[in-house]
Amino acid sequence: MKKWLLAVLCASTVVVCGEARAQDIVRIATEADYPPFEYTSASGDMKGMEIELGDKYCAAAKLNCKWVNMSFDAMIAALDAHKIDAILSQMGITAERKKSVSFSAPVTYNSVIVLGPNGSAITDDTATMKGKTIGIQSGTIEEAWADKHLKGIATVKLYDGQDQVFQDLQAQRIDATICDQPVAYDFLRKGGKAEFTYLGKPLNDPATLGSGDTAIAVRKDDTKLLAALNPAIDAVRQDGTFAKINGLYFPFSMMPK
Structure with a gap:
């Protein structure tokens, strides 16, 4: 009986620990079919302006991020279902979307x-x-x-x-x-x-x-992730990293107004 209980406890611990590890990874959805913001290279790697920016935001926020490639119109549903944790895919800030998600500080300006x-x-x-x-x-x-x-x-x-x-x-x-x-x-x-x-x-x-600004979308109740991302977005702007990455892709600024 003790061995059986121990086995159950261990199995439960594995599940709980597995959930904790999954939560430690921030799964960011993007559609890698939208160059030059996000696309898949010949080698199968995700490339693009927002991929580079997203990696910088995660590094600045000390987040362990994983990119998830999916169809744009499936992203908010996937976010609600906890299949992903954030969306960085040129998602414009609109009043309608604010009913379903919370937005970070603006990432780019887009007409x-x-x-x-x-x-x-x-x-x-x-x-x-x-x-x-x-x-x-x-x-x-x-x-x-x-x-x-x-x-x-x-x-x-x-x-x-x-x-x-x-x-x-x-x-x-x-x-x-x-x-x-x-x-x-x-x-x-x-x-x-x-x-x-x-x-x-x-x-x-x-x-x-919307206003033309795009941002990172997270679940409505995920204040912790927003609190990590917003200072990181600001830091990447302030230290010149945004302008440097922007210049690799466009001859005009995508900096939010």
Whole structure:
């Protein structure tokens, strides 16, 4: 009987200790299909501006972090289910998302633009999109904007990833895409500039697009993780690390305003 009780206690201890170890690892979700912020290299490693920034935040906060690659539109549900602990994947701060998650201090500033073929009559004015097909990544603030502004005007085609949107844009299966400006810039820089360009001005609708700031999302009750991350985000800004990493990817600043 003593041996049986000891075995049960040991098994229980292993489970408890295993949970404690799992909690010590901060699992950060990102979608490694969104260059230049996060992507998978030929060797299978995660690369990109936010991967580098995230590693710096974890180091400054003395956190043991692990990257988890998943679809963007599945992240908040995974956070609620405790399958991950944080999200760093160009997630814009919006009033709607604040109902589900808590946000860290802003990480980057990001505008939203319309991208399409050179010479297109489409602009940021929704009237110019009438009868057109607009490609958008699902689960994003761009989808929320389209739900509000394009119903009955344009056909909105949703995709799992922005790379798929760009592929259909190049194949002329859609007329334009609405996406984050830095991601559009990277697409143009890598060869799309000859055929495509920004169409009109950046979109402006705080109700769906937020202020333009992106941040790390955590569970609503995870004040401990926020308390570790916020000073680290500030330290990475103040010591010049943010500007250095930013300069590796963009000729313009992504520093939050």
